[in-house]
Amino acid sequence: MSANHSTGSTTTSMQGKELIINRVFPAPRELVYQTWTDPGHLPKWWGPRGFTITTHEIDVRPGGVWHYIMHGPDGIDYDNKIVYIEVVNPERLVYSHGGEGEDDQFQVTVNFAEQSNQTEITMRMIFKSAEELDKVVKEYGAIEGAKSTFDRLEEHLAKLGG
Numbered sequence: 001m002s003a004n005h006s007t008g009s010t011t012t013s014m015q016g017k018e019l020i021i022n023r024v025f026p027a028p029r030e031l032v033y034q035t036w037t038d039p040g041h042l043p044k045w046w047g048p049r050g051f052t053i054t055t056h057e058i059d060v061r062p063g064g065v066w067h068y069i070m071h072g073p074d075g076i077d078y079d080n081k082i083v084y085i086e087v088v089n090p091e092r093l094v095y096s097h098g099g100e101g102e103d104d105q106f107q108v109t110v111n112f113a114e115q116s117n118q119t120e121i122t123m124r125m126i127f128k129s130a131e132e133l134d135k136v137v138k139e140y141g142a143i144e145g146a147k148s149t150f151d152r153l154e155e156h157l158a159k160l161g162g
Contacts, residue, residue, distance in 0.1 A: 010147045014137070017130045021123040021146045024115065027157040032119040033090035033112050035156060042068075045156040048141075048148035061087055066095075097125075106132070121150075 010023040025032055035041040037060045043053050050073035058066040066082040079099040085107075086094035092111050096104045106127045113120040123146070127133040136142040 010150045012143050012146060014133060017127045017133050019125040019127070019133055019137070019142060019146075021125075021150070022121065023150050023154075024118050024120045025154055025157055026118050027160075028117055029112050029114040029119040030090045031160065032121065032153075032157065035153065035160070036093065036110065036112075037087075037089075041156065045152040046149065047152075048145040049152060060084060060093075106136075 010021065012022070013020045035045065039055055039058045042058070043055065046053055046068075047070050052071045054069045054071065056067040056069070058064075058068075060066070062084055064084045064087075066080075066084070068080050070078040070080055072078065079101075081098045081103060082095045083098075083103070084093065084095045086092060090112055092109065094107070094109045096107050098105045106125050108126075109124045111120075111122045111124075113122070125133075125142075127136070133142075
């Protein structure tokens with residue numbers, strides 16, 4: 001199964017059990033990386049529009065954990081737990097993403113590539129199966145959510161002057 005979707009400057013593709021999200025941000029790589037790893041920045045943009053987060057702990061290092069609750073606009077809370085596997089400042093983050101009692105629902109690699117004074121982010125989410133990926137796309141709106149989250153990141157970067 002392979003499908004490509006494009007809205008604005010965010011592109012997504014599904015290949016087997018992998019969802020790939022790509023976008024170029026008009027900000028320097030160090031700033032983009034910082035907004036992705038700093039607990040002061042994350043609540044201001046992380047998650048789709050209409051969602052908010054409460055961070056319980058964040059330790060961005062190999063073996064470190066980011067535990068947060070994502071509050072949906074419908075009043076539903078979603079427990080999330082990220083465990084960092086690889087942290088290479090400002091180039092790459094690799095982590096497992098879980099929640100709701102399951103620690104490893106999918107693995108994520110986020111690459112931050114410098115392009116003059118811009119940053120290209122390529123986010124690869126690898127699920128346990130193509131069926132699991134299909135489920136999060138259909139039931140949870142993963143593609144729309146990723147695009148909305150990237151829109152919020154770009155808006156936050158603009159406020160920082162990035």
